[in-house]
Structures are given as C-alpha cells and as structure tokens.
Amino acid sequence: MAEVQLPQQPAQTTQKVSDIVHSYRPTKAFRTSKQDAPNYVTSLDFDDQGEFLVAAGDDETIQVFDIKEGKSTKSVPSKKYGVHLARFTHHSRQILHASTKVDDSLRLLDLHNESYVRYFSGLSDKVVSLALSPGSDSFISCSKDDLVTLWDLGSRNAQGKLKLSTPYLVAFDPSASVIAIASQSTSSVLLYDFRNYDKSPFSTFDLAAYEERYTPSTRGRAWTRLEFSNDGKLLLVGTDYHGHFVLDAFEGTLKAFLVGKNGSSGRAAPVSTTGKPLGQGDACFTPDGRYVIGGAGDQSDVLVWDTHQTLDSGSTLQPMTRLPHRNRTAIVECNPRYNMFATADKETVFWLPEDGSRPPEK
Template identity: 65%
Template sequence: MAALSQQKVNDVVKHYRPARQFPGSTRSDGDESRVTSLDFDDAGEFLVAASDDDTMQVYDIKEGKRTKVIPSKKYGIHLARFTHHPRNVLFASTKQEDSLRLLELHNESFVRYFTAHTAQVTCIALSPGGDQFLSCGNDDMVCLWDLNSRSPQGKLKLVTPYLAAYDPSANVMAIASQTTSSVLMYDVRNFDKAPFETFDMAQAEERYTPTTKGRLWTKLEFSNDGKSMLLGTDYHGHFVLDAFDGSVKSFLTGKTSGTGRAAPISTSGKPLGQGDACFTQDGRYVIGGAGDQSELLVWDTQSATGGRQEPTANLASRGIKSAVVQCNPRFNMLATADSKVCMWLPGDQIKNPEL
C-alpha cells in the first residue's frame, strides 16, 4: 500500500486520503453486512474488524491486505479488541448468551470465556498497563477482569454505565452513565469504593445537545497525554473534556446527521457501532465522521475556546461513509468503516490507491 509514516501528526493530519477499500459481505438475510467495531494492535501493524454477519476480519497494515476472515456464527461478535498479547483478540458475544471470549488468531481457537453479564455487552476497555480490562453491559453492570481468570475481580451496579475508558497511566477509569448525564471517575486500586470525582454533564447537554439529553452517547476515550477526554455523541457533535475537572474544553460541531448506528446498544434493530470519532495518537486532534456526508472531519483541540468548535479540516472521502473511525496508535494512518473497511493515508504516501 505504502511505507507507513511516523512524521508529526500536525504535518499530515489535513492530508489524509482514502488509500484502499475492502469489499464487504452479504448477511444470511440478504442485506449488506455492517462493520460494528475496529481496533489496532499495540504495534499498529494489524487491524481487526467485527461485522454483523458474525465474522471477524484481520488486516495486515503494512501489506495493505486482509489476511483472515474468522466466523463466529454461533455466538456473534462485536467490540473485537486486541490484547497486549500478540495475536489474541477479545470480543463480546451477541447471540445465545452475553459472555466475552478470548480468541487466539493463529489457531483460531478460544483461550478463555468470561461470564458475568446477563445482557448485551456495550463496551470493552483494555488497561494500557497490563492484563486487566473493563466490560460494561445493558444489565447496568460494570465488571473488572483479568485476562487470566474466567471470573470478574469486581463488579459495580450502576445506572446505564454503557461506556468506560482507562487513562494512559492505567490508574484511573472513567465510566459514562448517559441517563444520569454523568461521567464517574474511579481509582482502579479502589474499584469497589465510591468514585473520587463525578463530572456532571447535565448543563453541557442542555446547552449543546438538548434534544438528545441523556442518550446517544457513543464513545468515551482519554487522549494519550491524559489531559483530555472525548465523549462522543451520535448526532449533534462531541464533547472534549478536561480530564482532571470535567470542564468542557470544546464542543465539536460539523456533523450533519447521525451515523445510523445504535451505539452502544440497539433497541430498534439498527446495526451496532462503537462511535465515529477518536483522538489521533498525539492527543491533539479528533477525527470523526460527518454523518451522511461523505467526508471526515478534523478538529484541533489546541484551538479549543470553551465553546462550539468548527472543524479545522474536511477530508474528502470519495463517497465512503465513516460510521466507525479508529486511528492507528503508531503510524500516520487510520481506518474507517460502514459496510466496507477503508484505510486512509496522507496523500503523498499513496502510491497505488485501490478504490
């Protein structure tokens, strides 16, 4: 596809272009399948995508090709996440039961099952510091796990705790409760204690997202420098918060509609998703979809003024819709997906675009 670049993000972020797109598939009901989640491994060399046709696809980034399609017809698959162990992927079941499954990609065999949730898992967050991970569910449960044990190390019963994230130090975890308009901050070492801080989002929602208050939260993510948090929504835009006091640094505008996805849960039959925005690897920019428009939006968080913030760049996507967006943690490339997976590179790195 091209040699992967590690230039400063600031030098390339406004020049991303679609480089290669991969065909989707057709579900058993005849409809086109939808990609529901994307994730890169720690080294940025592989990408895993989960689709609602009950398959997992693995892509080699340096080669620019799809290397595996792994079916999970019996259990379904969503929120596929690389662990820190090479070639191991954790994912949530969507059929029969609501367990989590750890898959070894080389042998395509299951290493372990994790059973505690009694409803659809809505988020999986891997600790950046080791084998711990968090899962949230539509059963109002948050579970803290270790990859080496089938049983959770701890549980929290909260109101709609659908999204969670670790900070880069792995010492703090944030849990977003959309119906209470709050983000709860916990010390990982005192998981069973009350949150040490609660960020009340009610006034911010009343100001920026009044018609969807208490719903349509799709993404919770810390920036890699630990200073900011991204709280994505599916319609009006996205909140960038100060990770220490919860104040709104900016509200990212520019979206024209929702993604058509039911992140983090589906009650209307819409395809699932994981949100359509994320931080770049330097923590400075947020890249996200524009809704129905065929483009990606780029926001420079260093330009935040505490109010609404328009995009600093619009990236033409040649008609490719971006319902799921994920940035590579190591290289200057990103992936988007709707029915197809698309890899993006800075324009001067694209030698032979295949679209």
C-alpha cells in the same frame, strides 16, 4: 470480504500529525462480498504495535488486516456466538470480543489456532463497552444489566463488580490507574481509582448543563464514545447526532464542543431498540492528543478538529478540515504507531497521507 484496490503508500512514522493531517486520503478499501446486501462493520481495533487491525462485522465474522502489507490476512467466522467489540489483548495473536447471541459471555480467541482460550461468563445481558488496561491483563466490561465488571485475562471469573445506573461506556486513562465510566441516564462521567474501584468515585463530571446547551434533544442518551487523549489531559465524550464533548480530564470542564456533523452515523448508541447496526462511536483522538477525527453524519466527508484552535463563541469548535470520502464514516480508529487511521461502515478503509503536505485549508 472483497478487496477494493486504491493507490497505496507506505505508512509513515516520522512526520508530525500536524504536518500531514490535511493530506490524509483513502488508499485501500475492503468490503463484503455481498454486493446486493452488504454487511456492516461494527468495531475496529489496532494492536499495540499498530501492525494489525481487527474488524468485527454483523456478518458474524472477525477480519484481521496486516497494516504494513495493506491486506486482509485472516477471516475467522463466529457464527455460533456472533461478535462485537473485538479487541486485541497485549498479544497481537489474541482477540477478546463480546457475543451477540447464545449468551452474553466475553470470549478470548487465539488467532493462530482459531480456537477459544477462555470464556468470561456470568453476565445477564449484552456487553455494550469493553476496555483493556494499557498496563496489564485487566479489562472492564459494561453491560445492559447495569453492571461494570472487572476481569483478568488469566481467569474466567470476575475480579469485581459495580452496579451503576446505565454505565454504558468505559475507558482507562493512559496510566492505567484511572477508569472513567459514562452513565448516560444521569448525564455524568464517574472517575475511579482502578486500585480502589470498590470505593466511591473520586470525581464526578456532570454534563447535564452542557447537554442542555448543546444536545438538548438527545439529553441523557445517544452517547457513543468515551476516550482519554494519550497525554491524559482530555476526555472525549462522543455523541451520535449533534457533535462531541471534549472535557478537561482533571476538572471535567468543557474545553470544546465539536460541531460540523450533519445528522446521525446510523449506528446504535450503545443501547438501542431501533434496530440500527451496532457501533463503537464515530470519533477518536489522534495519537498526539491534539486532533479529533470523526464522521460527518449523513455526509460522506471525514472531519478533523484541532483542539488547539481558537473556539467560536459558545465554546464550539468547527472542523479545521474535511477529508473527502465517498462513503459514510460510522466508525473511526487511529493507529497508535503509524500515521494512518481506519474508518468503516459497509467496508473498512485505510487512510494514509499523500506524498507531500498540502498547505492548511482556510
């Protein structure tokens, strides 16, 4: 990837997100070197310490960035197997990723040696979602063969399997004791006790009525993101077109429907036959759990929603601010430790707050 230099500032860790959320600006961008036919970034992930970012691309390359240095430090090709959903383990030199060709195995890559430590095989179709436990080496995959598979990084063999209808998204809660599985075709989110995953879900959130009200033309499809807030109180169900659902993570009731997007992010909602580039959703929580940062669809701004803000009639929530950007935001990920986030489409962009906070926008 060729680097595009923009003004750089050090990442700040002392200020509250609420003090600086209006002032984020793109500060560095890294794009593919093929200007005539640029490739797409398909996933982003920060390591636990927030010091590194990994980007997977449809050019079948894994790119690693040093956050403090503000530069790309490693590019690892995966031409044989392809790469998607690249995720750091709890070790910042190991990356787990899904395959896009040859077979459907998951692969654990050692960045130091640029060699594979282990393959996780036995799946019969592509992996569409991947979540690592925040408290252990366990991880969960969802695949197009309707399987939810539980794994451990120390063993190539699956630790357990669930057969569900279109279980296309999965997320751990912050305590690592609950897993949420989103089933698109049934318009539901199932909550399982991770220690008793083979038992029935202890709670099921039915989103059919909410979809009928807010996303009628994409009901039962186009879900792109499932994420708990860091305090475990909220659950984000991102969609590709109309907006995003923010649910009470305990009751499943709608806290807000986030509006303001203008069309699609241009990415496949996990399973698609349209030929769109892969993605992982264009919205996520900030580390304090209060804000959601997301793309604006066809527009190039980045949107920020404040979940503490007063709702419009109908429980819709407008963006509290729009952050100016020159390109579409198809993927967004917040740094867990530093006041910065990254977005991507055809390039990976670092966002940092400007010096000094601006007054809130009206």
